[in-house]
Amino acid sequence: MSDNDDKYPTESGRRRFVKGVVGGAALAGVGTTGAAGINLATTSSGAGGGSTQAMAIENTAGPAPRGMPQIPIEIDSEGYIKGVWPEVGEQTEAGVTIQIAETPDYGGSGVTYSSEWFQYCGVESYAGIQPDYESENYFRSGANPAYTWQQDTYSEGDRLHVDDFSDYREWGNGIGDAGVGKPATGTWRSQDADDVIPIQVVRSERIEEAAQDDPWLQASTDQGFIAWLNKCTHFCCVPGYKQASDAARFGAENGVYCQCHQSVYDPFSIVETLFVARPRPAE
Structure with a gap:
């Protein structure tokens, strides 16, 4: 089978089915990647986890069961961009006291922001997802940035800075329309950690406009930045905003596109999702 045999453009009218788990007996054996495709409301044992509501960039096409969780951001007094981590505390479950990271009514938005938003695809075992992991929470450029402008501007580990996105109203790279938003890829809460938490940032006028009358976006975005x-x-791959030349075949030239199985996300549409967060490993 060629690389293109399993890729159906939206306009073809063909419905794409993903070979995978079938039947209740098979579900019992689902591991980290398979569990990412299950969007059910239930409970799970361990440190945290279970039925979780999260704000996410909307999944609009492909086999992904839901959107990818948003990271609230803030910009410090020097212009560096960081992801906000929820407030760390303790709670008792079944007689056992565990640490949690959770902020009720985040920024007056009415939304409860929790680290459980990120507990899927094995990320729940990463050091940076542990509530008490010590981090300054800055977004940092990774080893192999996806964009030429970022490669020319940053070295690995450099903090992302608002000034480097000043041309966001005009920026383009030949994929989709110019001026939709300027992106960067990076890492978060991953300094001195074995596992790297991958993040994507976009600065866009669309986010600035949407935040004017949306309490959640007012609280979770800053100066048009969203992350x-x-x-x-779906299967825990790392998608990209304006990274793949074939994204237009699937209507994703101005969105976030996962080349593995053609899932598409809209970074300018933030929706509430319900899924089963995986428990953090017992300490």
Whole structure:
């Protein structure tokens, strides 16, 4: 089978089915990647986890069961961009006290922001997802940035800065329309950690406009910047905004596109999702 045999453009009218788990007996054996494709409301044992509501960039096409979770951001007094981590506390479950990271009514939005938003695809075992992991929470450029402008501007580990996105109203790279938004890829809460938490950031006028009358976006975005955990909810691949030349075949030239199985996300449409967060490993 060629690389293109399993890729059906939206306009073809063909419905794409993903070979995978069938039947209740098979579900019992689902591991980290398979569980990412299950969007059910139930409970799970361990440190945290269970039925979780999260704000996410909307999944609009492909096999992904839901959107990727948004990361609230703030810009410090020097212009560096960071992801906000929820407030760390303790709660008792079945007589056992565990640490949690959760902020009720985040920024007066009415939304409860929790680290459980990010507990899927094995990320729940990453050091940076542990509530008490010590981090300054800045977004940092990774080892192999996806964009030429970012390669020319940053070295690995450099903090992302608002000034480097000043041309966001005009920026383009030949994929889709110019001026939709300027992106960067990076890492979050991953300094001195074995596992890297991948993130994507976009600065766009669309976010500035949407935040004017949306309490959640007013609280979770800043100066047109929005960010999300960049792990596809289908099989845990790392998608990209304006990274793949074939994205237009699937209507994703101005969105986030996962080349693995053609899932598409809209970073300018933020929706509430319900899924089963995986428990963090017991300490």
